[in-house]
Amino acid sequence: xxxxxxxxxxxxxxxxxxxxxxxxxxxxxxxxxxxxxxxxxxxxxxxxxxxxxxxxxxxxxxxxxxxxxxxxxxxxxxxxxxxxxxxxxxxxxxxxxxxxxxxxxxxxxxxxxxxxxxxxxxxxxxxxxxxxxxxxxxxxxxxxxxxxxxxxxxxxxxxxxxxxxxxxxxxxxxxxxxxxxxxxxxxxxxxxxxxxxxxxxxxxxxxxxxxxxxxxxxxxxxxxxxxxxxxxxxxxxxxxxxxxxxxxxxxxxxxxxxxxxxxxxxxxx
Numbered sequence: 586x587x588x589x590x591x592x593x594x595x596x597x598x599x600x601x602x603x604x605x606x607x608x609x610x611x612x613x614x615x616x617x618x619x620x621x622x623x624x625x626x627x628x629x630x631x632x633x634x635x636x637x638x639x640x641x642x643x644x645x646x647x648x649x650x651x652x653x654x655x656x657x658x659x660x661x662x663x664x665x666x667x668x669x670x671x672x673x674x675x676x677x678x679x680x681x682x683x684x685x686x687x688x689x690x691x692x693x694x695x696x697x698x699x700x701x702x703x704x705x706x707x708x709x710x711x712x713x714x715x716x717x718x719x720x721x722x723x724x725x726x727x728x729x730x731x732x733x734x735x736x737x738x739x740x741x742x743x744x745x746x747x748x749x750x751x752x753x754x755x756x757x758x759x760x761x762x763x764x765x766x767x768x769x770x771x772x773x774x775x776x777x778x779x780x781x782x783x784x785x786x787x788x789x790x791x792x793x794x795x796x797x798x799x800x801x802x803x804x805x806x807x808x809x810x811x812x813x814x815x816x817x818x819x820x821x822x823x824x825x826x827x828x829x830x831x832x833x834x835x836x837x838x839x840x841x842x843x844x845x846x847x848x849x850x851x852x853x854x
Contacts, residue, residue: 642834643788654683658692665696666704675852677711678746682777685715685753718750733759736766745772752782761804768808773851779809780840787833806836813843 657679664676683689696708718735732751736759739747748770751763764782767775783805786798810816817839820832 639834643784646784646837650684651688654686654688657683658689662692662696662700662704662708665707666701673707674746677707678774679852680711681746681749682774684781685750690715714747714750715753718747719754732756733762736763740766740770743770743772745770745775749775749778752778757798757801761798761801764801764804764808768804768811771812773812773847776809776812776840776844776851779805779812780837780844783809784837809840813840813847815839815843 661676661680665673668676680689680693690712693708693712696704697712698705700708718732718739720732732754733756736748736751736754739751740762745767748763748766751759752767754760754763760782764779767779783802786801786805806817810818817832817836820836
Protein backbone atom coordinates (compact mmCIF):
# COMPACT_ATOMS: atom_id res chain seq x y z
CA UNK A 586 0.00 0.00 0.00
CA UNK A 587 2.87 2.34 0.82
CA UNK A 588 4.35 1.70 -2.62
CA UNK A 589 1.03 2.57 -4.20
CA UNK A 590 0.82 5.82 -2.25
CA UNK A 591 4.39 6.75 -3.23
CA UNK A 592 3.61 6.18 -6.89
CA UNK A 593 0.41 8.20 -6.70
CA UNK A 594 2.18 11.07 -4.91
CA UNK A 595 4.88 11.13 -7.59
CA UNK A 596 2.21 11.12 -10.30
CA UNK A 597 0.46 14.16 -8.84
CA UNK A 598 3.72 16.07 -8.53
CA UNK A 599 4.92 15.25 -12.03
CA UNK A 600 5.75 18.19 -14.29
CA UNK A 601 8.01 18.51 -17.32
CA UNK A 602 9.60 15.76 -19.36
CA UNK A 603 8.67 12.27 -18.22
CA UNK A 604 12.23 11.02 -18.24
CA UNK A 605 13.18 13.37 -15.40
CA UNK A 606 10.31 12.10 -13.27
CA UNK A 607 10.28 8.37 -13.98
CA UNK A 608 13.42 7.14 -12.24
CA UNK A 609 11.69 6.67 -8.89
CA UNK A 610 8.81 4.88 -10.58
CA UNK A 611 11.20 2.49 -12.33
CA UNK A 612 13.00 1.74 -9.08
CA UNK A 613 9.72 0.96 -7.38
CA UNK A 614 8.71 -1.35 -10.20
CA UNK A 615 11.96 -3.24 -10.02
CA UNK A 616 11.86 -3.64 -6.25
CA UNK A 617 8.14 -4.30 -5.86
CA UNK A 618 7.22 -6.11 -9.03
CA UNK A 619 4.05 -7.90 -7.91
CA UNK A 620 1.56 -5.04 -7.51
CA UNK A 621 -0.07 -5.06 -10.91
CA UNK A 622 -0.35 -7.21 -14.00
CA UNK A 623 1.86 -4.84 -15.97
CA UNK A 624 4.57 -4.90 -13.33
CA UNK A 625 4.40 -8.68 -13.04
CA UNK A 626 4.79 -8.99 -16.80
CA UNK A 627 7.76 -6.63 -16.79
CA UNK A 628 9.40 -8.57 -13.96
CA UNK A 629 8.72 -12.02 -15.40
CA UNK A 630 9.80 -11.10 -18.94
CA UNK A 631 13.29 -9.86 -18.04
CA UNK A 632 15.68 -11.16 -15.36
CA UNK A 633 16.95 -8.79 -12.63
CA UNK A 634 20.29 -8.11 -14.33
CA UNK A 635 18.53 -6.98 -17.54
CA UNK A 636 16.15 -4.71 -15.65
CA UNK A 637 19.04 -3.25 -13.68
CA UNK A 638 20.96 -2.59 -16.90
CA UNK A 639 17.99 -0.74 -18.40
CA UNK A 640 17.57 1.45 -15.34
CA UNK A 641 21.32 2.16 -15.26
CA UNK A 642 21.21 3.04 -18.96
CA UNK A 643 18.31 5.46 -18.46
CA UNK A 644 19.87 6.95 -15.32
CA UNK A 645 23.18 7.53 -17.10
CA UNK A 646 21.41 9.22 -20.01
CA UNK A 647 19.39 11.27 -17.58
CA UNK A 648 22.49 12.52 -15.77
CA UNK A 649 24.22 13.30 -19.07
CA UNK A 650 21.15 15.17 -20.33
CA UNK A 651 20.83 17.24 -17.15
CA UNK A 652 24.51 18.17 -17.34
CA UNK A 653 24.17 19.17 -20.99
CA UNK A 654 21.11 21.31 -20.31
CA UNK A 655 22.71 23.04 -17.33
CA UNK A 656 25.78 23.84 -19.43
CA UNK A 657 23.90 24.87 -22.56
CA UNK A 658 20.90 26.86 -21.34
CA UNK A 659 22.87 29.89 -20.01
CA UNK A 660 24.60 30.19 -23.40
CA UNK A 661 21.32 29.95 -25.31
CA UNK A 662 19.59 32.39 -22.95
CA UNK A 663 22.37 34.89 -23.62
CA UNK A 664 21.95 34.39 -27.37
CA UNK A 665 18.25 35.20 -27.08
CA UNK A 666 19.29 38.74 -26.24
CA UNK A 667 21.96 39.06 -28.92
CA UNK A 668 21.09 37.06 -32.03
CA UNK A 669 19.69 38.96 -34.99
CA UNK A 670 16.43 37.77 -36.51
CA UNK A 671 18.19 35.62 -39.10
CA UNK A 672 20.08 33.65 -36.42
CA UNK A 673 17.43 33.38 -33.71
CA UNK A 674 15.74 30.35 -35.34
CA UNK A 675 18.82 28.24 -34.73
CA UNK A 676 18.86 29.22 -31.06
CA UNK A 677 15.17 28.38 -30.72
CA UNK A 678 15.80 25.02 -32.38
CA UNK A 679 18.59 24.22 -29.93
CA UNK A 680 16.39 25.08 -26.95
CA UNK A 681 13.51 22.91 -28.19
CA UNK A 682 15.92 20.04 -28.89
CA UNK A 683 16.78 20.04 -25.17
CA UNK A 684 13.23 18.86 -24.44
CA UNK A 685 10.39 19.98 -22.24
CA UNK A 686 11.82 19.43 -18.76
CA UNK A 687 11.52 21.98 -15.98
CA UNK A 688 15.26 22.64 -16.19
CA UNK A 689 14.67 23.92 -19.72
CA UNK A 690 11.45 25.85 -19.09
CA UNK A 691 12.31 27.43 -15.73
CA UNK A 692 15.30 29.45 -17.04
CA UNK A 693 13.06 30.78 -19.81
CA UNK A 694 10.46 31.82 -17.23
CA UNK A 695 13.12 33.61 -15.16
CA UNK A 696 14.34 35.53 -18.21
CA UNK A 697 10.88 36.96 -18.82
CA UNK A 698 11.18 39.00 -15.63
CA UNK A 699 14.95 39.25 -15.26
CA UNK A 700 16.42 39.48 -18.76
CA UNK A 701 16.78 42.35 -21.18
CA UNK A 702 13.82 43.33 -23.31
CA UNK A 703 14.81 41.20 -26.29
CA UNK A 704 15.56 38.15 -24.12
CA UNK A 705 12.25 38.57 -22.35
CA UNK A 706 10.26 38.81 -25.58
CA UNK A 707 11.90 35.81 -27.18
CA UNK A 708 11.75 33.62 -24.06
CA UNK A 709 8.06 34.42 -23.73
CA UNK A 710 7.50 33.56 -27.39
CA UNK A 711 9.13 30.13 -26.91
CA UNK A 712 7.08 29.39 -23.80
CA UNK A 713 3.94 30.43 -25.66
CA UNK A 714 4.78 27.94 -28.40
CA UNK A 715 4.93 25.14 -25.85
CA UNK A 716 1.73 26.25 -24.15
CA UNK A 717 -0.24 26.70 -27.36
CA UNK A 718 0.90 23.65 -29.31
CA UNK A 719 0.55 21.31 -26.34
CA UNK A 720 -2.85 22.57 -25.23
CA UNK A 721 -5.88 20.39 -25.86
CA UNK A 722 -7.37 23.34 -27.71
CA UNK A 723 -6.75 27.04 -27.72
CA UNK A 724 -7.98 30.22 -29.30
CA UNK A 725 -6.38 31.45 -32.50
CA UNK A 726 -7.82 34.52 -34.14
CA UNK A 727 -11.02 34.13 -32.14
CA UNK A 728 -11.51 30.60 -33.42
CA UNK A 729 -11.16 27.48 -31.28
CA UNK A 730 -8.85 25.04 -33.00
CA UNK A 731 -7.67 21.72 -31.66
CA UNK A 732 -4.00 20.89 -31.22
CA UNK A 733 -4.41 18.46 -34.11
CA UNK A 734 -5.39 21.28 -36.47
CA UNK A 735 -2.47 23.37 -35.25
CA UNK A 736 -0.12 20.47 -35.93
CA UNK A 737 -1.49 20.09 -39.43
CA UNK A 738 -1.03 23.80 -40.09
CA UNK A 739 2.60 23.47 -38.97
CA UNK A 740 3.01 20.45 -41.25
CA UNK A 741 1.69 22.50 -44.19
CA UNK A 742 4.25 25.18 -43.33
CA UNK A 743 6.91 22.44 -43.09
CA UNK A 744 8.06 23.95 -39.80
CA UNK A 745 10.06 21.14 -38.21
CA UNK A 746 10.69 23.05 -35.00
CA UNK A 747 7.00 23.53 -34.26
CA UNK A 748 6.20 19.95 -35.26
CA UNK A 749 8.86 18.75 -32.80
CA UNK A 750 6.96 20.37 -29.94
CA UNK A 751 3.93 18.23 -30.82
CA UNK A 752 6.02 15.15 -29.95
CA UNK A 753 5.53 16.18 -26.31
CA UNK A 754 1.75 16.30 -26.58
CA UNK A 755 -0.16 13.95 -24.27
CA UNK A 756 -2.38 12.74 -27.13
CA UNK A 757 -0.83 9.63 -28.66
CA UNK A 758 -2.33 10.21 -32.13
CA UNK A 759 -0.81 13.69 -32.27
CA UNK A 760 2.60 12.32 -31.33
CA UNK A 761 2.37 9.67 -34.05
CA UNK A 762 1.32 12.21 -36.69
CA UNK A 763 4.13 14.56 -35.68
CA UNK A 764 6.67 11.72 -35.81
CA UNK A 765 5.62 10.75 -39.34
CA UNK A 766 5.65 14.36 -40.54
CA UNK A 767 9.20 15.02 -39.34
CA UNK A 768 10.48 12.25 -41.58
CA UNK A 769 8.52 13.57 -44.54
CA UNK A 770 9.73 17.17 -44.36
CA UNK A 771 13.35 16.05 -44.05
CA UNK A 772 14.68 18.56 -41.50
CA UNK A 773 17.57 16.74 -39.85
CA UNK A 774 17.58 19.11 -36.90
CA UNK A 775 14.62 17.08 -35.62
CA UNK A 776 16.78 14.02 -34.86
CA UNK A 777 17.30 14.79 -31.13
CA UNK A 778 13.56 15.39 -30.65
CA UNK A 779 12.72 12.07 -32.29
CA UNK A 780 15.26 10.19 -30.18
CA UNK A 781 13.92 11.88 -27.05
CA UNK A 782 10.36 10.86 -27.97
CA UNK A 783 11.53 7.28 -28.58
CA UNK A 784 13.16 7.19 -25.16
CA UNK A 785 10.03 8.61 -23.52
CA UNK A 786 7.97 5.87 -25.14
CA UNK A 787 10.41 3.33 -23.68
CA UNK A 788 9.89 4.85 -20.24
CA UNK A 789 6.15 4.50 -20.71
CA UNK A 790 6.70 0.79 -21.17
CA UNK A 791 9.10 0.44 -18.24
CA UNK A 792 7.04 2.37 -15.73
CA UNK A 793 3.57 1.46 -17.04
CA UNK A 794 3.07 5.15 -16.28
CA UNK A 795 1.64 6.19 -19.61
CA UNK A 796 0.53 4.32 -22.70
CA UNK A 797 3.34 2.59 -24.57
CA UNK A 798 2.61 2.31 -28.27
CA UNK A 799 4.30 0.15 -30.87
CA UNK A 800 2.98 2.35 -33.70
CA UNK A 801 4.67 5.38 -32.15
CA UNK A 802 7.98 3.50 -31.98
CA UNK A 803 7.56 2.49 -35.61
CA UNK A 804 6.77 6.05 -36.75
CA UNK A 805 9.69 7.52 -34.78
CA UNK A 806 12.20 5.01 -36.14
CA UNK A 807 10.92 5.29 -39.72
CA UNK A 808 11.48 9.04 -39.58
CA UNK A 809 14.89 8.65 -37.97
CA UNK A 810 15.86 6.24 -40.74
CA UNK A 811 14.81 8.79 -43.39
CA UNK A 812 16.77 11.58 -41.71
CA UNK A 813 19.94 9.67 -40.84
CA UNK A 814 20.11 6.69 -43.19
CA UNK A 815 20.46 4.34 -40.20
CA UNK A 816 18.02 1.42 -40.32
CA UNK A 817 17.00 -0.83 -37.45
CA UNK A 818 14.24 -2.82 -39.10
CA UNK A 819 15.78 -6.04 -37.80
CA UNK A 820 15.48 -4.84 -34.21
CA UNK A 821 12.60 -5.66 -31.89
CA UNK A 822 10.62 -2.48 -31.16
CA UNK A 823 7.42 -4.10 -29.93
CA UNK A 824 8.79 -4.63 -26.37
CA UNK A 825 7.38 -8.17 -26.40
CA UNK A 826 10.57 -9.97 -27.36
CA UNK A 827 13.49 -11.00 -25.13
CA UNK A 828 15.96 -8.90 -27.12
CA UNK A 829 13.98 -5.69 -26.76
CA UNK A 830 15.97 -4.06 -23.90
CA UNK A 831 19.27 -4.61 -25.71
CA UNK A 832 17.85 -3.46 -29.04
CA UNK A 833 16.40 -0.33 -27.45
CA UNK A 834 19.76 0.64 -25.94
CA UNK A 835 21.60 -0.11 -29.21
CA UNK A 836 19.18 2.05 -31.21
CA UNK A 837 19.41 5.05 -28.88
CA UNK A 838 23.22 4.84 -28.69
CA UNK A 839 23.51 4.63 -32.48
CA UNK A 840 21.37 7.72 -33.08
CA UNK A 841 23.15 9.63 -30.31
CA UNK A 842 26.47 8.84 -31.97
CA UNK A 843 25.16 9.87 -35.40
CA UNK A 844 23.93 13.22 -34.03
CA UNK A 845 27.24 13.97 -32.28
CA UNK A 846 29.11 13.30 -35.51
CA UNK A 847 26.81 15.39 -37.71
CA UNK A 848 25.26 18.13 -35.56
CA UNK A 849 27.81 20.84 -36.34
CA UNK A 850 27.24 20.49 -40.06
CA UNK A 851 23.46 20.24 -39.67
CA UNK A 852 23.22 23.29 -37.43
CA UNK A 853 24.91 25.42 -40.08
CA UNK A 854 22.74 24.25 -43.00
